[in-house]
Amino acid sequence: MIELLKILSTLAVPLVILIIVGVGAFKKVKVYEEFVEGAKEGFTTAVRIIPYLVAMLCAIGMFRASGAMDFLTSALSPITGAIGIPSEVFPLAVIRNLSGSGSLGLMTDLAKTYGADSFIGRLSAIMMGSHETTFYVLAVYFGSVGVKKARHAPLSGIFADIISVIVSVILARAMFL
Amino acid sequence: MLNWIWLGLIIIAIAVATGRDISELSQDRFRNGKALPLTVLATKQVSPDHYSSEVILLRSDLTTFYDPSDIRTLHSDTLHLTVEQTYAGVASFALPSDALKVWQDMAAAQGDEKRVTGIAHNSQTPGALLFTPDPVKFRVLAKVANDGLLKSADTAVTIILGLIGVMALWLGIMKIAEAAGLITLLAKLAKPLMVRLFPEVPPEHPAMGAMLSNMAANFLGLSNAATPLGLKAMEELNKLNPNAGTATNAMCMFLTINTSAITLIPATVIAIRLSLGSKNPSEIIIPTFIATIIALICGVMFNKFIQRFFPIKEAND
Structure with a gap:
């Protein structure tokens, strides 16, 4: 199983590129010229996102450096306890929306401290596997087209995140506890 | 917001x-x-x-x-x-x-x-x-200023610089796929679903294909391809946007789908579990998949439900 998955994830990128370029060549597309034409947009798009990403990462960075996380954890502990999230895992449920590298570090740390096959280790792995750094996506995607009024997107993104945390906990308790 | x-x-x-x-x-x-x-x-x-x-x-x-x-x-x-x-x-x-x-x-x-x-x-x-x-x-305030503000500003630019090459690569590949008709094919296959999710987007619009290729990249775990393709999709969606600077319903839906993060194989997490000596590192695949599917369905329904409370004209935050 593991071997198969490893092979699959190693081969995904080369296969996708091979199929696309292969079909392109078969259909007599000028592959090189088309590639360069598309690639030109890479730089401008990336540079256009900088201000939005700086704004978002700075706010998140300040929040994390201040240690507000500990306060949030203890303030929300009655709620998280009620839905069965161990208090050790709760910071991960919040951080995973804010910072990809931060949550990866936290998940590794939890698995190391409590054991990869402990309940906490498994739950944090499920949470990490189903995570998306919502705020990064919001800043980058909206930033690239200059959207400043995000309307209901943050709310429904956060809603989806909360649902995924709750489902992760329910499944982990059912399967591993 | x-x-x-x-x-x-x-x-x-x-x-x-x-x-x-x-x-x-x-x-x-x-x-x-x-x-x-x-x-x-x-x-x-x-x-x-x-x-x-x-x-x-x-x-x-x-x-x-x-x-x-x-x-x-x-x-x-x-x-x-x-x-x-x-x-x-x-x-x-x-x-x-x-x-x-x-x-x-x-x-x-x-x-x-x-x-x-x-x-x-x-x-x-x-x-x-x-x-x-x-x-x-005042060490915590100093830490907030140094680690929080200054380092993060630096990190943001480092991330973008790292993104430029990958962006160019995947946008180039995407262009070939477009010219070869693969994106149109993908869009045709998923049309019944996409028309329901994005009623404001014309079924034949290039935005549909771009969004689908982003979702496919996410699903296959090609995370560094997903961002460039997603940004391409946003650009196409923005062409349909009558109010520049304000998100459309389709954009909000697209982002909701993106944040629920459906992945076939959470490769990084499995690799970490393997390195920490887990006996069965891949046992988390199925619960992870179920969690993301349920989050996706709930997110989409919630998004459809609340969009009426955020009308475009009065959206002032």
Whole structure:
């Protein structure tokens, strides 16, 4: 199983590129010229996102450096306890929306401290596997087209995140506890 | 909405940092200006201006000196330290392995995470050394400013610089796929679903194909391809946007789908579990998949439901 998955994830990128370029060549597309034409947009798009990403990462960075996380954890502990999230895992449920590298570090740390096959280790792995750094996506995607009024997107993104945390906990308790 | 989130993060950060700093100052957690008595075992002169002393510190001295909650991490009864003294009593010691939390915080605030610096002067008792650590004040606020603000601004640009090459690569590949008709094919296959999710987008519009290729990249775990393709999709969606600067319903739906993060194989997590000695690292695939599917369905329904409460004209945050 593991071997198969490893092979699959190693081969995904080369296969996708091979199929696309292969079909392109078969259909007599000028592959090189088309590639360069598309690639030109890479730089401008990336540079256009900088201000939005700086704004978002700075706010998140300040929040994390201040240690507000500990306060949030203890303030929300009655709620998280009620839905069965161990208090050790709760910071991960919040951080995973804010910072990809931060949550990866936290998940590794939890698995190391409590054991990869402990309940906490498994739950944090499920949470990490189903995570998306919502705020990064919001800043980058909206930033690239200059959207400043995000309307209901943050709310429904956060809603989806909360649902995924709750489902992760329910499944982990059912399967591993 | 983003305004409130942004403001909220910053205000909470500053409020918490100020609160912690004031509490540390009022309790004098770092015992600013007070001297720790050290017992010198041996001193050797390294250079004319540099003395290196082996000293010991008793647990009982520390418990009377610092707050009990700061001593909790200390396991041994005596601490052996090497104090390096240079000109005019400027001294420092490297943090021992089971360092006190208060020393770790002190060292980080003083600038070198592994050393505590201060002033050493000889005591009237022979063989004793008095060590006064440099005072630490408003360390949390300073950390928020340095680690939080300045480093993050730097990180943002590093991320973007790393993104440029990958962006160019995948946008180039995407262009080939477009010219080869693969994107149109994909869009045709998924049309029944896409028309329901994005009723405002014409079924044949290039935005559909771009969004689908982003979703496919996410699903296959090609995370560095997903961002460029997603941005391409946003650009196409923005062409249909009559109010520049305000998100359309389709954009919000697209982002909701993106944040629920459906992945076939969470490769990074499995790799970490494998490296930490899990007996069955891939056992989390199925629960992860179910969690993301349910999050996706709930997110999409919630999004459809609340979009009416955020009309475009009155959207002012």
